[in-house]
Amino acid sequence: MTSIKDIARLAGVSPSTVSRVINDKEYVRAEIRDRVKAIVKEKGYVQNHAARSMVLRRTFTVGIVIPDTFNMFQRQLFATIEHHLEEQGYRTMFIFVTWSAESESACLRKLKSESLDGIIMMHEVQNPAVYKYLHEYSVPVVLCTFGSEDFPFPAVRVDECAAAEAAVAHLMDWGHRRIGIIAGTHFRFSVQRAEGYRRVFESRGMEPPKDSWKATVPSYSLEEGRRGMARLLRQDSTITAVFAMTDELAIGAMRTLHEAGLKVPEDLSVVGFDDIDISAYTAPALTTIRQPIREMGERTAALICDLIAEGKAEGSPFVLEHRLIERESVASPKGAPRDSSTQDGAPRLGTGGLGL
Amino acid sequence: MTSIKDIARLAGVSPSTVSRVINDKEYVRAEIRDRVKAIVKEKGYVQNHAARSMVLRRTFTVGIVIPDTFNMFQRQLFATIEHHLEEQGYRTMFIFVTWSAESESACLRKLKSESLDGIIMMHEVQNPAVYKYLHEYSVPVVLCTFGSEDFPFPAVRVDECAAAEAAVAHLMDWGHRRIGIIAGTHFRFSVQRAEGYRRVFESRGMEPPKDSWKATVPSYSLEEGRRGMARLLRQDSTITAVFAMTDELAIGAMRTLHEAGLKVPEDLSVVGFDDIDISAYTAPALTTIRQPIREMGERTAALICDLIAEGKAEGSPFVLEHRLIERESVASPKGAPRDSSTQDGAPRLGTGGLGL
DNA sequence: TTGTACGCGTTATCAT
């Protein structure tokens, strides 16, 4: 590969001059600048990243820690982040993590050896050593989609509990009382969303939801949604609606319903969470909670850039607004007309909530 | 960050010795080896990647060029590749590309500056300069999901044309004759799949498909599938089946059908292509062509490793077998019983084709 | 305004 020295020789100047030209520094005669630039272009020269980051002691790279099974929601999120980071001149390096302890150690090792300029965590690593390392060496970090009480990292997220509450309250507004939940585990949001579910019952002075209305599944896949729904149906066939903790789970659940010959929403209503892109295209289209993906991504990218550049992380709030997207998967339970206490008329059909 | 020199000082040896220990070289007394290792562990030392790749003149990094709007099929594919590469000690760097010329230039620039050990192209870049550069500097390259006639890069893929033929033939076998197609553009596979579609008509001695049976859409998104199907319905309402060039397009198409009050497969049959994971969970589940994702990923990873290590790329074939996955989205056209020339009985319902 | 010299962290080579 052609190096800065080659260019220097070709241009009849010293390497430092070439360096100045490339980095748009002052003190270069226009004439020389042009000559060097021409040669750079001709030779297709580009700086060697490794050498640069070695001497500059920074890598211009932001690491994104993300589950290796990332879903469409996360996919859209990091696409936004990546895009903005790119604009700011940062490279992006993905660090895929599974739920295994070994994978988390590998993650830590990677974080160390890469000496990244900043880290965006889109995955709640369990091993505290990771956060501890990041904190001790004061690596710029921003948490995205979850928060932490133990470490003072800025966190961009929605109020998971309130959002889940909105989803379940929506079901209540439609007259549902026996509402099931398909719940995941492991992550903070799983307890928060479950808490939101519980609170709706509480705040309305109702009995807490029965245990038989809950199916806990080991992951957030379509298949687990399918299984969870099947279990729910077995446990208590009187439920009239289901809150699935993620859209994937909800779509899997609808599949079970379809196989069982049950119609959504006529026989059973479903609401999801995340508003992944496919949720507007299922039959029926899924009523769900939308997290402001774009905004979250922009905010996260801006934060990490500020953190890297100036060490500051101001400009709250980092808790963004969620929004209920009404589509077609919710209706009144059979026999029971819609709760008169709500203002809204019929559910919006079509792609009204598509955001096009 | 603690460096090799720090460790050396702490252990009372020279940096070279530490280097030998770290890289498991010979000629180190066991006693010293243990002492150094202990200190390395205690200090949590890890090699600096930039420095290493500078002196070794390799980055241990494989670049994956991929569309920034990658779909679930590609997502599963690169997950497999990433996993295998990781096992072989390679890092992975994604290079996201859009369909713009500017983005492709940026891609080229990146490829140059990163000095990657190898490149996996999962996206058909239009600008020949990219391939030219790769070829000239004999960077190890493997194409994944498409081939090239202009450059001798090994390519892992299926026979797109034959696969599309299988999809459409399946429709024919069910008695369909007026079969529409939702087609994309830009990529090699779009012309190959369209060609497969055409050939079925030809090989059965039928008239070529009418122009009004074809809707060409500008991208492969859910939304374009929806639009394409709507257009098809307007252009010729007598079609009884549709071949969508990708599953996303198919799912979007089914959405239009749902909105129009048409039932799949009773009113209209649909077959897709790719077998993305959600295709088994839609209602109805999608009949589609499965590309052997796992195998393709493994093959691609193995190839790039061989290419990097030994410069060779042997062990064809690189053209893998596709497979028709029959689910629920195909039935006989209304009024017409299933073509008696086929051996198979009723379509498989449920998740028989799920591959669990 | 330009060039020289050094250092970043690591490994390979050669000397010991």
Next chain:
DNA sequence: ATGATAACGCGTACAA
């Protein structure tokens, strides 16, 4: 078996 030294490509302080 171990250590000293050079080199990788670049940026920068300092000399010119």
